[in-house]
Amino acid sequence: MSTVQRDFTQRVVAVALIVRLLAITVALFGMIGEQITGTMLASVLVLSATSFSFLMYPSVARFVVHHPLAVVADLLLTLLVLAALGVESPLVLATFSTALVMGILFERRIAVLGAAALVTGFLLVDRVQGPPTTGFMINLGIPALYVGLVAVGSVVRHAHEREVAIASDLVEANRAVAQADERARLAREMHDSLGKTLHGIALAAEALPVWVERDPPTAVRYAHGLADAARQAAAEARALLVRLRADQPDRPLAQVLADQCRSWAAETGIECTFVxxxxxxxxxxxRYEALAIVAEALENVQRHADASHASVTLVGAEHGAVRVEVVDxxxxxxVLDGEVSPPNHFGLTGMRERAAQAGATLAVSSTLGQGTRVVLTLDPVKETSGVR
Incomplete structure (x- = not known):
């Protein structure tokens, strides 16, 4: 039994025992004006004590849930109460919870055996105490209630097990989808950046032997160009790996952004606040594109802003839209008009391209001497409609 199932079982058993306490209270009210015997008082105290021990002491509750055979003791206690008070006592109401608890804690076959034992014990007590009692409730109604409550408990148990299994399958399916998305995203990134650089290196490498034979000085320039391209490819690969590690689909976006802000502050020495x-x-x-845009915006702060403080804000806007702001x-x-980047701010073009890829809008505002604000707004309607 998983932790989730144990917690659920413990809660349901607790509810059943609360019902038992309410049944005891109702039975006592029903006996107002009658003489309370020592046997009656002892039965009330024992039934109440077992219920309160489960409800008040978590260690007892955990023991019962981990060791369902402890319910056998409750079954025997129920039969002893019936034997002591008789099958017509109002406290019979308090024994119904035993049937429900058996259905919840036991597998179906064992629960059926428990129901048979409870019904047999009830009818046997009635026979042993004297001439069999006549009446529908004693001969059929109460035994049928015992069986029905065991069945209800069993249905609740199996329904919850199915719910847990479905939830587990859904988690696995979401994980598989996330992994597929990561692979597709990696392929796009490699095609858009690293793949093009490596293709250029391959073409230059093919031409290099020809230039070595025909024009050695040109071959030297080609070799230097190849070295530069290789360094660029290595830098692109490192940046790609950093971005892939930064995106953790199994964690909330707020946590990932907070870690990104913290790591950037530790690396640059510039204070960064996340809200x-x-x-x-x-x-x-x-979210992958949003994290990449935030990373590029923070890199621009480090390279160009000469700032002492930056902030990253994640806000749920109206109609389900999401807004991410980076301010320094x-x-x-x-800020120039159009989509081109200003001098020494080439990253803005890439950020706008990433925003378009995510179906989002990017707004950049800046004033000389007063910092810069980058606002990314993601509309879920555009995002789910395939705008990329």
């Missing part, structure tokens, strides 16, 4: 408003998240593709208090720059 989140509302529980928000994105699809695997969109650096020197700022003049």
């Amino acid at each position: 989140s408003h509302g529980a928000v998240d994105l699809s695997t593709d969109a 208090d650096g020197r700022g720059f003049v």
